[in-house]
Amino acid sequence: xxxxxxxxxxxxxxxxxxxxxxxxxxxxxxxxxxxxxxxxxxxxxxxxxxxxxxxxxxxxxxxxxxxxxxxxxxxxxxxxxxxxxxxxxxxxxxxxxxxxxxxxxxxxxxxxxxxxxxxxxxxxxxxxxxxxxxxxxxxxxxxxxxxxxxxxxxxxxxxxxxxxxxxxxxxxxxxxxxxxxxxxxxxxxxxxxxxxxxxxxxxxxxxxxxxxxxxxxxxxxxxxxxxxxxxxxxxxxxxxxxxxx
Amino acid sequence: xxxxxxxxxxxxxxxxxxxxxxxxxxxxxxxxxxxxxxxxxxxxxxxxxxxxxxxxxxxxxxxxxxxxxxxxxxxxxxxxxxxxxxxxxxxxxxxxxxxxxxxxxxxxxxxxxxxxxxxxxxxxxxxxxxxxxxxxxxxxxxxxxxxxxxxxxxxxxxxxxxxxxxxxxxxxxxxxxxxxxxxxxxxxxxxxxxxxxxxxxxxxxxxxxxxxxxxxxxxxxxxxxxxxxxxxxxxxxxxxxxxxxxxxxxxxxxxxxxxxxxxxxxxxxxxxxxxxxxxxxxxxxxxxxxxxxxxxxxxxxxxxxxxxxxxxxxxxxxxxxxxxxxxxxxxxxxxxxxxxxxxxxxxxxxxxxxxxxxxxxxxxxxxxxxxxxxxxxxxxx
Numbered sequence: 259x260x261x262x263x264x265x266x267x268x269x270x271x272x273x274x275x276x277x278x279x280x281x282x283x284x285x286x287x288x289x290x291x292x293x294x295x296x297x298x299x300x301x302x303x304x305x306x307x308x309x310x311x312x313x314x315x316x317x318x319x320x321x322x323x324x325x326x327x328x329x330x331x332x333x334x335x336x337x338x339x340x341x342x343x344x345x346x347x348x349x350x351x352x353x354x355x356x357x358x359x360x361x362x363x364x365x366x367x368x369x370x371x372x373x374x375x376x377x378x379x380x381x382x383x384x385x386x387x388x389x390x391x392x393x394x395x396x397x398x399x400x401x402x403x404x405x406x407x408x409x410x411x412x413x414x415x416x417x418x419x420x421x422x423x424x425x426x427x428x429x430x431x432x433x434x435x436x437x438x439x440x441x442x443x444x445x446x447x448x449x450x451x452x453x454x455x456x457x458x459x460x461x462x463x464x465x466x467x468x469x470x471x472x473x474x475x476x477x478x479x480x481x482x483x484x485x486x487x488x489x490x491x492x493x494x495x496x497x498x499x500x501x502x503x
Numbered sequence: 504x505x506x507x508x509x510x511x512x513x514x515x516x517x518x519x520x521x522x523x524x525x526x527x528x529x530x531x532x533x534x535x536x537x538x539x540x541x542x543x544x545x546x547x548x549x550x551x552x553x554x555x556x557x558x559x560x561x562x563x564x565x566x567x568x569x570x571x572x573x574x575x576x577x578x579x580x581x582x583x584x585x586x587x588x589x590x591x592x593x594x595x596x597x598x599x600x601x602x603x604x605x606x607x608x609x610x611x612x613x614x615x616x617x618x619x620x621x622x623x624x625x626x627x628x629x630x631x632x633x634x635x636x637x638x639x640x641x642x643x644x645x646x647x648x649x650x651x652x653x654x655x656x657x658x659x660x661x662x663x664x665x666x667x668x669x670x671x672x673x674x675x676x677x678x679x680x681x682x683x684x685x686x687x688x689x690x691x692x693x694x695x696x697x698x699x700x701x702x703x704x705x706x707x708x709x710x711x712x713x714x715x716x717x718x719x720x721x722x723x724x725x726x727x728x729x730x731x732x733x734x735x736x737x738x739x740x741x742x743x744x745x746x747x748x749x750x751x752x753x754x755x756x757x758x759x760x761x762x763x764x765x766x767x768x769x770x771x772x773x774x775x776x777x778x779x780x781x782x783x784x785x786x787x788x789x790x791x792x793x794x795x796x797x798x799x800x801x802x803x804x805x806x807x808x809x810x811x812x813x814x815x816x817x818x819x820x821x822x823x824x825x826x827x828x829x830x831x832x833x834x835x836x837x838x839x840x841x842x843x844x845x846x847x848x849x850x851x852x853x854x855x856x857x858x859x860x861x862x863x864x865x866x867x868x869x870x871x872x873x874x875x876x877x878x879x880x881x882x883x884x
Contacts, residue, residue: 359508
């Protein structure tokens, strides 16, 4: 397996706040990765860095053998932002068409793609309603649909399951596993710990550093607990102790 | 083409927002129409003039003047109380051969009406008395001449005769643009049309891009392989089209409804307005990068837009100190206003306003380039 995304000694700070501290990381083709951490630890910054949307203080990021930022590579990344960036005066379908247009989706495939992704997120009956009339969860699902629209080899999802009801969340994860099986590289950030039980690699981010990087089951056994949530609490305690010393 | 996708998307937005559409197309017509009503009526302004103890001859002249409504006053109140009581613009008082006029002067346009017409009437009165005096002396002279021997009479008459009609001057007035009844409105309308387009395009395009920034869609756009110039081109295209439509509506309204006649080509007027709109558009987009809310966008209006009016040619600046006259050159409306006045009032062709057009185009190109570079803030490629 080849590396799809590589971070080399990446650092980024906003003023005094060191959000990413010298992070090095390789993500292999076809991995489904859960990026977890409390809010404000830099998950979104890391996603933005991979997309090339922020200027790094130091380090280098390579995606599909291209050094970021690179405009063409963006065409191979399906991205869902943490906040719903949607055009509220347009309908769901028009939003999908618009973003597909930016990704240069040809017309014939587009209709099938819109049908496919709207079914995944269960919006097929609300596509012609204006987004201003959508609920928070529906907007989240539309954002997810947009990320999946171009059938990109890399998918970056920033908090995709926030505000989605449990039933649909299960459905979304089932879909992500399906995409995973079809060979796509997926990074999902979340702070819902039990979600990452599904992934094949957990990256735990805390204070700008990756403090754990392993299979979820491996982490659980290492820390002698039975859920990722507890691993998370334990690492927190350990961190607190180490900073006490 | 991604530019087309963005172009379409932007045009969908106002077409669904009736308020914005009304702002673009009806608000300029409303403003123009109101100004027309206000400034047009100003030319027929008449003022109330109180008279106290004024000689009957002058009163006769004043009565003939349609712009002055006379109110005869005969009481012992103070001038200011009379002005107030009878709602007078001015009060004229005569004492022997001395006239004193006191203006209320709260409304300077009324003061101007009284001033102008008072001078006219007094002059007419004076001329009349001079004429009657001349006639009188003429008759006296005639009777003197008649008393002379016939040979001398003839010699004097032949001398006078050659001068008889030589000293009367007549003045007839002709106007190149407009006519004797041209109001302030006809004077500033050409520039006003350009300014209204400028203002509304600035506001709408700026707020629109600002919304994309605040809702995060601009950032989202830039995580797609779209080029920065494709985004700006989409904006320029969409709002450029909107500006063309707006210009057509405003120009047609000004010419066919409000009756502003253009000596130059209407197409040239449209072209100038379109260039002004492009400058306004790129200024709006640029200013939106400096604002973080719609309210902050509005705060730029007094700084960036209002001075454009002052230097647009609506006011005559030739008396201003030279520093400020040079300063005026940094405002795009200075060139737009100049070109509009030249075309509409003086019938200039494209060869006469070429420099103005070039400078406006340069403004647009530079501002648009800055916008494209400015998007690097979000993505460096």
